[in-house]
Amino acid sequence: MKTAVISLTLRGTELALKIGCRLKADIYAKNRFVEKCVIKDELFLIHPFTTEFSTLIEKVFNSYDALIFVMACGIVVRSIAPYIKDKVSDPAVVVVDEKGQHVISLLSGHIGGANKLAREVAWLTGGVPVITTATDVNEVMAFDVFAVENGCVIENIEDLKYISSELVNGGEVGLYTDCPLSGFLPDNVIKDEPPGSCKYGVVLSNSVSVPYKAEKVLYIRPKNLILGIGCKKGTPKEAIESAVDDFMKRNNKSLLSVKYLASIDLKKDEKGIVEFCKDKGIEFRTFSAEVIKSIENRFATSAFVKKSVGVGSVSEACAVIGGGDAKLICPKTAYKGITLALAEERRVFYI
Numbered sequence: 001m002k003t004a005v006i007s008l009t010l011r012g013t014e015l016a017l018k019i020g021c022r023l024k025a026d027i028y029a030k031n032r033f034v035e036k037c038v039i040k041d042e043l044f045l046i047h048p049f050t051t052e053f054s055t056l057i058e059k060v061f062n063s064y065d066a067l068i069f070v071m072a073c074g075i076v077v078r079s080i081a082p083y084i085k086d087k088v089s090d091p092a093v094v095v096v097d098e099k100g101q102h103v104i105s106l107l108s109g110h111i112g113g114a115n116k117l118a119r120e121v122a123w124l125t126g127g128v129p130v131i132t133t134a135t136d137v138n139e140v141m142a143f144d145v146f147a148v149e150n151g152c153v154i155e156n157i158e159d160l161k162y163i164s165s166e167l168v169n170g171g172e173v174g175l176y177t178d179c180p181l182s183g184f185l186p187d188n189v190i191k192d193e194p195p196g197s198c199k200y201g202v203v204l205s206n207s208v209s210v211p212y213k214a215e216k217v218l219y220i221r222p223k224n225l226i227l228g229i230g231c232k233k234g235t236p237k238e239a240i241e242s243a244v245d246d247f248m249k250r251n252n253k254s255l256l257s258v259k260y261l262a263s264i265d266l267k268k269d270e271k272g273i274v275e276f277c278k279d280k281g282i283e284f285r286t287f288s289a290e291v292i293k294s295i296e297n298r299f300a301t302s303a304f305v306k307k308s309v310g311v312g313s314v315s316e317a318c319a320v321i322g323g324g325d326a327k328l329i330c331p332k333t334a335y336k337g338i339t340l341a342l343a344e345e346r347r348v349f350y351i
Helices: 010-023 031-037 040-045 052-058 072-085 114-125 141-147 157-168 239-252 271-280 289-293 303-309 315-321
Strands: 003-007 026-030 046-049 066-070 093-095 102-107 129-132 152-153 173-177 187-192 200-204 216-222 225-231 260-263 285-287 326-335 338-345
Touching: 003 052, 010 026, 010 066, 010 114, 052 072, 066 072, 066 114, 072 093, 072 102, 093 285, 102 114, 114 129, 129 216, 141 152, 141 157, 141 173, 141 216, 152 326, 157 173, 157 200, 157 216, 225 239, 225 271, 225 315, 239 271, 239 326, 239 338, 260 315, 271 285, 285 315, 289 315, 315 326, 315 338
Parallel strands: 003 026, 003 066, 026 046, 066 093, 102 129, 173 187, 173 200, 200 216, 225 260, 260 285
Antiparallel strands: 093 102, 152 216, 225 338, 326 338
16 A cells, blocks of 8 residues: 655654654655654655645645545645545545544545554554444444455445445345355345345345345455457457457456456567556456466367467466466357457455
8 A cells, every 4th residue: 555644743743754664655744844853764755845735735645545644634624625536536544643642534444444544553653543434333344345355346336325324224234145255244244145135235246147136236346357368469459348348248247357367478568458458457467378388288279379379278278377276167259359268266255
């Protein structure tokens, strides 16, 4: 987590230095206070500023995963207000008083990680973490925290409030999953089966065809799919996007569950694939012919492909190699100049 600690006073800068050094964070403090309290070998952490505070916030707000302010809460609220968007994209914001007595999780408590960060900072300062999110206060399951901790994506974040509200107010929520779980569900989260038995439900699956019905259903997509791809040189992004869209729909799988695109290293700079991955926010991994050869005998091979790139299987082999303990679930499908295959990682999700 890329973190910045920001202070406005001498005492605040002393505490910011302590927090920043322990968290390996960038520290922003007024130049005249930096000169009085900074240890020389810690200078690389410090960014003295002489600009207006509002100008600094405009610069840093979207440049860090987390911001820790050592100052009054009101100053922070007024300064960040113009830049707040939503709970998915906003950075974690934590506010600490100058003595480190109270550490307030102000913004993005769950998805951004501010609640967890507030507890960590409070441990460093000897203070008290101030957490106000209802699920934490009432000690009920927070599905956004579950998603973050298990590397999942919530498809319809706008419906999370209905699920959380039902749990906070003593109701029951159904949970259907085709993924292995470890741990114990709280009493008011009921392991359910389609078509569903509760007013509100949660589905944890990479499948888009789960016949679960409820007044509100929260869809959590596990990042457990690896999409193997092979293509002709110069294939445009638009063609790749069209093929992937058709392939995922044909196999009833969510693109949000794709953890990596995987191919042979000859394609590491293939413009169409690189642009597609950047546009969709998916990591692109490539593997050498030697690595692919170690398992290609498990798949159908093509003499033409072998002559072209040195191996007989690209999409299927790379899909399996790209994940940890992955199993091929959707054999290769050929499109014009493109082949796609899908593997699924065998993962356990922790409650």
